[in-house]
Amino acid sequence: MPNLPILVIGGGPAGLEAARGIADLGYNAILVDKAEFLGGTPISADYAAITPDMRNTEEAMNEMIEKVTDNPLVDIRLNTIVTASEGEAPNLNVTLKNGKGDETINVGSIVVATGFQHFDPGKETQMYGYYEYDDVITLVDAERMLKAGDFVRPSTGEKPKQVCFIQCVGSRDRQIGNFWCSKVCCGIATKEAIEIRHLLPDCRVFVFYIDMRMYGFWEDELYWKAQEEYKVNFIRGIVTEITQRGDTVVVKGEDTTMGRPMEVPMDVVILSVGMEPSEGTKEMSKIFDIPLESHGFIETIGGALNTVETQVPGVFAAGATTGPADLEDSISTGGSAAMKSCAFVRKADLKLA
Amino acid sequence: MADHKYEKWIEKDNVVIDGIDVSGEWNRMYEPREIMEYDLTYMDKVTELDGGESMGWCYQCAQCIGVCPIDNVGSYGPRKIFRKLQTGLNLFEDKDLWLCTTCTNCVRVCPKEVDMIKIMPAVREQAVLNGHVPDELQDMLQNVAEYGNPMGESARKRVKWMKKFEEPVRDLSKEDNPQPVDVLWYVSDYFSYHNRGNDAAKAMVRVFNRLGIDYGILGKEEKCDGDSQRLVGETGLFEELAEHNGAQFEKYEHNNLVVSDPHAYNAFKNFYPKVTKKEYNVQHYTQFLSEHVDALQSLMKRPYPKKVTFHDPCYLGRHNGEYNAPRTLLNAIPGIEFMEMYRCKEQGYCCGGGGGGMWLDGLVADHTSERLSENRVKEAIEVGAEVLAVCCPYEVSRFEDAVKSTNNDGKLQVLDIIEIMDYSMGNSDVLGDA
Numbered sequence: 005m006p007n008l009p010i011l012v013i014g015g016g017p018a019g020l021e022a023a024r025g026i027a028d029l030g031y032n033a034i035l036v037d038k039a040e041f042l043g044g045t046p047i048s049a050d051y052a053a054i055t056p057d058m059r060n061t062e063e064a065m066n067e068m069i070e071k072v073t074d075n076p077l078v079d080i081r082l083n084t085i086v087t088a089s090e091g092e093a094p095n096l097n098v099t100l101k102n103g104k105g106d107e108t109i110n111v112g113s114i115v116v117a118t119g120f121q122h123f124d125p126g127k128e129t130q131m132y133g134y135y136e137y138d139d140v141i142t143l144v145d146a147e148r149m150l151k152a153g154d155f156v157r158p159s160t161g162e163k164p165k166q167v168c169f170i171q172c173v174g175s176r177d178r179q180i181g182n183f184w185c186s187k188v189c190c191g192i193a194t195k196e197a198i199e200i201r202h203l204l205p206d207c208r209v210f211v212f213y214i215d216m217r218m219y220g221f222w223e224d225e226l227y228w229k230a231q232e233e234y235k236v237n238f239i240r241g242i243v244t245e246i247t248q249r250g251d252t253v254v255v256k257g258e259d260t261t262m263g264r265p266m267e268v269p270m271d272v273v274i275l276s277v278g279m280e281p282s283e284g285t286k287e288m289s290k291i292f293d294i295p296l297e298s299h300g301f302i303e304t305i306g307g308a309l310n311t312v313e314t315q316v317p318g319v320f321a322a323g324a325t326t327g328p329a330d331l332e333d334s335i336s337t338g339g340s341a342a343m344k345s346c347a348f349v350r351k352a353d354l355k356l357a
Numbered sequence: 358m359a360d361h362k363y364e365k366w367i368e369k370d371n372v373v374i375d376g377i378d379v380s381g382e383w384n385r386m387y388e389p390r391e392i393m394e395y396d397l398t399y400m401d402k403v404t405e406l407d408g409g410e411s412m413g414w415c416y417q418c419a420q421c422i423g424v425c426p427i428d429n430v431g432s433y434g435p436r437k438i439f440r441k442l443q444t445g446l447n448l449f450e451d452k453d454l455w456l457c458t459t460c461t462n463c464v465r466v467c468p469k470e471v472d473m474i475k476i477m478p479a480v481r482e483q484a485v486l487n488g489h490v491p492d493e494l495q496d497m498l499q500n501v502a503e504y505g506n507p508m509g510e511s512a513r514k515r516v517k518w519m520k521k522f523e524e525p526v527r528d529l530s531k532e533d534n535p536q537p538v539d540v541l542w543y544v545s546d547y548f549s550y551h552n553r554g555n556d557a558a559k560a561m562v563r564v565f566n567r568l569g570i571d572y573g574i575l576g577k578e579e580k581c582d583g584d585s586q587r588l589v590g591e592t593g594l595f596e597e598l599a600e601h602n603g604a605q606f607e608k609y610e611h612n613n614l615v616v617s618d619p620h621a622y623n624a625f626k627n628f629y630p631k632v633t634k635k636e637y638n639v640q641h642y643t644q645f646l647s648e649h650v651d652a653l654q655s656l657m658k659r660p661y662p663k664k665v666t667f668h669d670p671c672y673l674g675r676h677n678g679e680y681n682a683p684r685t686l687l688n689a690i691p692g693i694e695f696m697e698m699y700r701c702k703e704q705g706y707c708c709g710g711g712g713g714g715m716w717l718d719g720l721v722a723d724h725t726s727e728r729l730s731e732n733r734v735k736e737a738i739e740v741g742a743e744v745l746a747v748c749c750p751y752e753v754s755r756f757e758d759a760v761k762s763t764n765n766d767g768k769l770q771v772l773d774i775i776e777i778m779d780y781s782m783g784n785s786d787v788l789g790d791a
Contacts, residue, residue, distance in 0.1 A: 208395070208397060210395060216416075227416075228414070228469075231413065231414060231416065232410075232413065232414050235397075235401070235404070235413060237395060237397070237443055238416065239395075239443070240417060259392050259440075259444070261417050261436075261440055262392065262440050262444060264390050264391065264392050265390060265391045265392070266391065266392040267391055267392070267393060268392065268393065268394060268395060
């Protein structure tokens with residue numbers, strides 16, 4: 005029985021779960037990641053705690069990483085990228101490139117788990133001045149500070165007294181071209197708000213939103229908790245623009261449930277940046293000739309009923325590579341892709357036998 | 358940056374000058390509209406209070422506003438108070454603290470369980486301690502503290518309504534060696550001191566006597582039940598009253614405590630036990646009498662061929678879940694054509710008298726376009742009722758005033774259920790004899 009290995013591209017949550025699943029089902033996985041470590045964006049972007057569990061990110065991701073690192077059925081290739089592919093599954097010749105050079109491997113199936121990238125608020129049309137004002141940061145910048153356990157005003161290094169989040173930055177925006185809701189930012193902002201209040205009990209925290217999208221258990225486990233236990237203030241109406249007055253940044257917009265204009269100074273403004281397809285995801289769509297859906301993510305064929313199968317036989321996709329996804333989504337589709345790629349290889353093996 | 362005090366910035370979303378409603382966006386031009394600061398000082402003070410915690414839980418679904426009786430005639434309601442607190446309102450010294458009638462319709466619908474029935478007394482208690490109480494309310498509180506009733510009448514006059522009244526009533530306070538009674542009837546302030554309340558009290562006596570109920574009253578030893586005083590934040594006064602009345606209930610042996618007033622019912626059932634550590638076998642008179650409906654039907658022979666609607670008292674209905682007993686009694690009266698108003702039972706509209714509203718007509722009038730009782734009376738007329746039946750002593754006078762002030766004199770009569778029952782038994786002070 006040939007039992008061709010399955011190539012998992014990307015070692016974030018979805019890829020880790022896919023590789024673990026493939027190995028658990030008794031198949032061989034080759035797990036590649038361009039970084040020199042596993043864990044994907046939660047690790048590379050220094051997430052402090054995962055959403056919604058609020059567990060330490062490194063601890064949580066290490067738990068996943070351990071399941072593949074000592075696994076004889078998982079061949080891990082770090083600092084490695086996929087540069088080319090020839091043939092058709094279950095007989096694909098994929099070229100991997102690392103510091104030592106190129107290597108072509110023969111694989112039976114592919115799981116693309118190349119994830120997303122954070123929206124860059126510098127390219128947006130809104131007037132948030134991310135690259136102008138030191139005290140205007142993103143969710144990712146805030147994660148980094150929170151991970152270090154020290155949340156400060158970047159301009160002064162002092163503890164802030166008043167902090168706000170602006171939701172939907174780079175999402176739900178026709179002008180920018182990102183029509184979608186990034187799904188996780190409401191939860192992540194709320195999680196960070198809790199962390200800030202926990203770290204700095206005297207700091208007021210505000211979340212300016214269009215609508216809070218706290219689906220499922222996030223509602224009470226994050227949103228209600230933030231409001232009721234941590235006294236985070238959620239105010240409807242996102243900020244239109246930011247100006248600087250003296251040494252503070254001033255957020256300007258409408259407080260819609262009061263029906264009044266609002267112009268309030270903040271020590272730190274956190275932009276809740278959304279998700280975009282990563283460069284890796286775009287690249288994989290080219291290499292494997294996988295069509296993208298209208299938003300630019302990898303398209304799966306079955307809509308809600310088949311979340312991992314692409315139009316290319318034997319090529320599956322998992323995690324945020326197919327659209328905005330939270331951790332639960334990524335783990336779920338990672339597992340689903342493992343199951344389907346193994347099934348694909350098994351069917352091929354049976355035909356050959 | 359802004360050195361302005363918040364008070365300067367608040368906009369008047371609701372303005373009535375000399376009874377003329379001049380609400381509207383135009384009045385914003387006099388004051389800056391912009392929110393310059395989210396000053397959470399008072400929000401924190403409210404949510405730190407025992408009972409005030411849930412004020413911070415609002416997520417602006419606004420379901421409360423849909424059922425808030427004050428918002429019907431002004432701009433008010435829990436979600437708006439939440440936002441005002443978030444934008445710096447000092448609720449402890451603001452009129453918004455006193456507009457809530459504690460009707461609990463918002464609590465019924467609030468998905469976050471923001472509990473205005475706990476929040477209002479908690480914040481008001483602080484206002485009372487700091488002397489920030491509207492004058493008209495302060496007068497009432499002083500009267501209750503001094504005389505045991507909001508009218509400021511002497512304790513002796515509590516039984517004045519029985520003078521020249523031929524019906525026998527056992528005043529237990531006058532008996533040397535009072536024997537146990539089956540029913541201890543708590544008459545209440547308005548039945549005792551208000552002239553229209555007296556009518557209902559007399560009707561009650563006649564109905565009790567015809568039914569052969571073994572009952573007695575506390576006479577001059579009865580004091581205000583204190584529930585409305587508790588709800589306006591006078592916790593100390595409430596506790597005193599609970600201890601006083603609780604001691605009387607101990608003194609006179611009885612099986613049932615029957616009350617005329619839903620506010621007393623609420624107090625004795627739900628709040629006296631916290632003070633006196635005793636439970637009371639308490640019933641509102643409509644509950645007690647509805648258990649005797651068969652006997653009543655054989656006594657109520659005189660037809661009352663009128664179109665009658667019923668106003669659910671907040672403290673009998675929503676607060677304590679009793680909607681059937683008053684309707685059972687009304688439907689037992691021969692000839693009655695009973696009709697519901699649009700807002701009835703759980704959805705019932707408030708008369709405006711609860712939570713201190715009874716003594717805040719002046720303040721409320723300054724901030725609303727009409728009285729709640731006026732709004733309600735119009736509804737009764739709209740559904741085609743000739744009679745608005747009530748079973749809360751606060752309501753007869755409120756609705757009678759509203760009938761006049763809405764120019765509906767002669768179109769709608771306001772009667773306590775007991776008065777109609779009394780009439781149907783062949784008597785009545787108000788409707789005349791057979």
